[in-house]
Amino acid sequence: MSTIASNFKVTKVSESRLTEVDLKNIPFGRVFTDHMFIAHYAEGQWKDMEIKKLENFSLHPSNLALHYGQSIFEGMKASKNEKGNPLLFRPDEHIKRLNRSAERMCMPLFPEDVFVEALTELVKIDKDWIPDHPGSSLYIRPLMFATDEFLGVAPSETFIFVILLLPVGPYYDKPVKLIADPTYVRAVKGGTGEAKTAGNYAASLYPSKVAKENGFDQILWLDGVEKKFVQEVGTMNIFFVFDDRIVTPKADGAILKGITRKSFIELLKDKGFIVEERPVEIQEVMDKGKSGELKEVFGSGTAAVATTITQINYLDQVIKFDPDKAEIAPWLKENIEDMRNGRKKDPYGWVLEVM
Ligand SMILES: Cc1ncc(COP(=O)(O)O)c(C=O)c1O
Structure with missing residues (x-):
């Protein structure tokens, strides 16, 4: 047991489970490292912070998050550079977004510096779990949820914050087919679409199931009012390469402000592309596709x-794209992955090396 600057305890497992895991062959989201970071919020402050063995929680059946969904999370990644040091991608942006989600969901902010310190220490401890073959990385899942025990729709006064680590392979390993189906909506302006909160994902499950049954990989969400404007896709923001410009829907409060989206916009502008963030009508997409x-x-x-994306269906219209002709997405992917892996210099200060 040891103590570091923010006075959180560190208790390491006596035996790692890593020997049981094939890091070259990992299903996304199912394999977790040995340790987690955990903090408890009560009486107006975060306390009892600890890095310890990943283990189950014991929760009262009236736990408020289970009933009313007061729960937020983040998703970020770490890779290793050639020295074997972990590299975190834009941790400052992720904790800022977590805290924006916290505000929207009546939850306490988590101190940015403690987050970076806790994450750095956790990743250092479990760094042997970071896979290094192409397309794989360590996925990082910070999660905050309510822990008050009562039935009643009111903000909790107690919370747990955890950080979980998962070695992962590629999320999509093939190009993707989308359907823009106006039957269902994900989020409306003024709702919680911009927060990374559990309910948004719960709302997407049924429409996504229907889309899959009909042969599509994901839904291309349309705005919740006019069902006319493109929003985003499952766990991705969306970009369209029109002749001389690259367009992505404006973050209007109903879509998640992706950190990859923000990074791509910067990379593209620096490369000299014209990038527009603006409302994008689905019919414009279909017409320009045709x-x-x-x-x-x-x-x-x-x-x-x-x-x-290889195909988009909307009502009775279909547009298709030859994935072998895609140029911008492969360029962005290579650039961002090279930066995340330390193969290419990061001129933006996005990558934090853990030493
Ligand atoms: C709904 C949604 N949109 C977009 C994204 C992409 O965001 P980021 O680039 O920050 O991962 C995610 C990522 O988890 C998401 O869940």
């Missing part, structure tokens, strides 16, 4: 990186 003006469509996300 006329050939729309060259390429791709999704951006921590897990998905840059995923090429």
Whole structure:
């Protein structure tokens, strides 16, 4: 047991489970490292912070998060550089977004510096779990949820914050087919679409199941009012390469402000592309897809990186793209992955090396 600057306890497992895991062959989201970080919030402050063995919680059946969904999370990644040191990608942006989600969901903010310190220490302890073959990395899942025990729709006064680590392979290993189905909506302006909160994902389950039954990989969400404007996809933001410009829907309060999206916009602008964040009508996408003006469509996300879209269906219209002709998504993917792995210099200060 040891203590570090923020006075959290560190208790390491006596025997790692890593020997039981094949890091070259890991299903996404099912394999967890040995340790987790945990902190408890009560009486207006975060306390009892600890890095310890990953283990189950014991919760009262009236736990408020289970009933009313007061729960938020993040998704980020770490890789290793050639020296074997872990590299964290934009941890400052992720804790800022977690705290914006916290505010929207009546939850306490988590101190940014303690987050970076806890995450750094945790990743250092479990660094042997970081896979190094192409397309794989360590997925990081910070999660905050309510722990008050009563039935009643009111904000909790107690919370748990945990950080889990998972070695992962690629999220999508093939190009993706989308359907823009106006039957269902994910989020509306003024709702919780911009927060990374559990309920948004719960709401997406049934429509996604229907889409899969109909042969699609994901839904291309349309706005909740007019069902006319494109929002985003599953766990990705979306980009359209029109002739001379690259367009992505404006973050209007109903879509998640992706950190990969933000990074891609910067990379593209620096490369000299014109990038527009603006409302995008689904009919514009279909029309430009048919006329050939729309060259390429791709999704951006921590897990998905840059995923090429090969087909979009909307009502009775279909547009298709040859994944072998995609140029922008592969370029972005290579650039961001090279930066995340330390193969390429990061001129932006996005990558934090853990030593
Ligand atoms: C709904 C949704 N949109 C977009 C994204 C992409 O965001 P980021 O690039 O920060 O991973 C995610 C990622 O988890 C998401 O869940």
